[in-house]
Amino acid sequence: MAKKFQELVKKFDTIRKYTRDFYVYGFKERDEFSYGSQRGYDNERRRIESYLSEWIETEVVYGKKRVRLEIDPHKTTNNPLAQVWQSKSFTKNDIFLHFVLLDIFSDGEKWTIQELVDQIDEEYLFHFNDGYLLDSLTVRKKIKEYTGLGIFQEEKIGRECIYSLVPPLKLDADIRRAISFYKEIFPIGILGEYLLRGQETQVAPFQFKHIFPVQVLDSQVVVELLEAIRTKREVSFKTDRNQFDRFIPVKICSSCESGRQYLIGRVVGKRHLYSIRISFIADVKLGGAAEQFEQVQQQFQKQRSLTWNAAFTSRKTQKLKVYLEIDEEKEQYLIRRLEKEKRMGTVTRTGENEYQFSIAVVDMVALNPFLRTFFGRIKRIQCSNRNWEQQFWKDYQQMYTLYFGGEQDESTVS
Template identity: 25%
Template sequence: MPYSDLTKNFENVRDYLKEFYIYGFRKRNEIVLKQDQKEKKRNEENERTSAARTYDDRKRKIKSWLGKTYMQDRDYLEGRVPYISVDSREIVHNPLYTAFKTSTFSQNDILYYFFLLDFMTKDEWLSVREIMTNLRSYMAKIYDAVLEVKKEREKRTGKIEAIDHDDKKFEVNEKNVKKILDEYVRVGILRKESGKLHEKRGNVFTLAENSVELNSWKDAIQFFSEMNQLGVIGSYLLDKMNQIEEMNSSIEEIESKIEKDDSRLSDQKKYQVESFTFYFKHHYLLYALDSEIILNLLLGIRKKRYLEVVVWSRKKKKNVFHVVPLKIHVSTQNGRVYLVCYNAEKSDIRLLRVDFMQKVEQKEICDEDLYEKIQREYAVRKPYLWGVEIGDPKETSHVEMTIQIGDDEAYILQRLEREKRNGHVEQISANQYKYVADVFDAMELLPWIRTFTGRIAKLESSNPLLKQKYEEDLEKLYAMYGGGDEDDVS
């Protein structure tokens, strides 16, 4: 079979994109062994293709999508190591979205998603029969054009070519046409009316009015495409406006005009160009690879459906959960995305990491009374949720942190109010403020508490491990940087 850089199933390359971007230090034989073991667990009975051949094929696909700009190789004595490297200061658009724009397509896709909309207008109402006639006409023209090309090629080469199955003329399916038309009406691309209003039989369709001026939304779309978990939608809209090509070409022109200088001031000039509204110091790119998973989760939340979620654990163990999705939580600290859901088997609420999910399948609609009960349970637990640990509201840990804030340091108080996820802040003296919270796991606050080191006057918790761990960390810091008799630091 000839090589193609298109892919039928995005899940096939999702693992490899993560492998090259997150790790980027594993050699070919290590990745092949890992994927081979994973494939065995996915399907023990069916015949599997060679993991080595699969690796070579998917690596070549990814490299053709991203190019040498983002995907490179390091050569070691033990072998070559592929990796993806992206400097978020030098890009204005997530390059991983390219993977979604390389899907294969069939004749039906061209027929229903391109030809059909090509002849629909705002000025003419067409019946289903007229639409089918137009589609057949389009296909006949394409079929005749293919035959002409093959005849010309046969004259030049003297070889008679067989007509491939995909080149054969086929009948337009009325059921499929009606289904696609109803889908377009539902999403607002087409309008539908009774044919009686236009002296025609059945329903008639026309192109819907589109009053949205995309260019006026450019900044909002650009921000959405880089920050939202479904930003790939914004990426497609930017493609439509040709914004990505314009931005990238402008960057090259600007960079060529800026003198090369290692100073920080030069870097600031380079990246704070007025032509571009947004640049990101910390840009979480990987959520792009979970877009299809996120979409299915959001559909489940909207329709209040049960979902069957396949999750791979860190130990590469496959787990299948039957859940009711409630909320999606996104960490601004590390970019990870979690699904808050009700586990039907265990009858409890838990959080599942989205990037560990392999597959999400829509199931039956949840009973309305049960769904309301689950929502009430979640509402009771939410005030005590700091990270991913969730449990019984009666078994929480109490945390109190007193910090010192100077008269001219109002920004510290603002930060405290802004970053706290629950609890409250109270002033206890002119320059001291106390943060008070009850949480399921006090240890989850520790990384955040550390950021106030030097200002913490007092730290108390019903979980003694929190204060103990914090004090141990301070002792280690002092041992490393505090200096001693034999150290140069004093």
């Protein structure tokens, strides 16, 4: 007999992988998912469809179905991917105790564990005729779990602990509006989603031109890594290819261009910094105190001043000067953009309608996307890395040929 399909999520890392692939890449065929079995793919796809049916697009190519997620931030004020956090697997005891305990505590009274067990037996289990019983240890574990989650609060009187329901959170309209902005823009936005649950419904006034919904899938990993950084502890985790033990995390970097998030740190016993995509990280476990935390943090700060993006490397420092032709009368916006987006380096006016962008970095390739936005304005380049410079002009020529055909006069690109 085929196993009955369950919408509930037992292991979030699995649906995190599939959801990311559906959203980021999309239109993959069933046999293109290299992890898990084909039946596993079918189950995860159905789970995703049960949460996100409104955002799913399909196409059939040569008789094979391809699926992707199409999320347009202009059509919604909320992140639909937050819904994948809402269906966690649970046991019969979990669901029974969840509603029973909330019902008992709803009158605002305080109870001991034994009083709760007695009341459950007398007022609730009494109605069942199947011999269903709960021991005090099961009730105690659930109470402790919900106390840790902030649902119940514990008070000690003598040698006995009594429990009560934490009063519901009441947020005024201004706070709800602030949270509705925060949850779409800042990391771990799922916390904002949780805070707004149970509040008076309010349509968020914000819509965003450029956001990264997929970051919400990494919220649990980011929370655990930030806790390790805050408490200066080592962590262990695995990625798609490697297992990292005794890793010292010091910073999380987020790209405003791609939305990718990176963990920066060092493995105990190693000398160089690692930059690891957070979307590849799973099974984070906190370890002991990181004795070398300050040393690794200082190394990060030193290399950060020579790194354009999150790709940390131990290469030699390379220097670059780019001369740009900008019409000062008509193109002031380009000068402002150059100043605003340069991240590092300096901008100097070197003549009428000419500006020089100077920078020293360890990875010249990382600058390419930024410099390409000024194609057509670049007059000449001076760079200590001749191989990079030659490749840059080769790419420049290919781009010119692609758009205009033929070849550009070499004298204009030297």
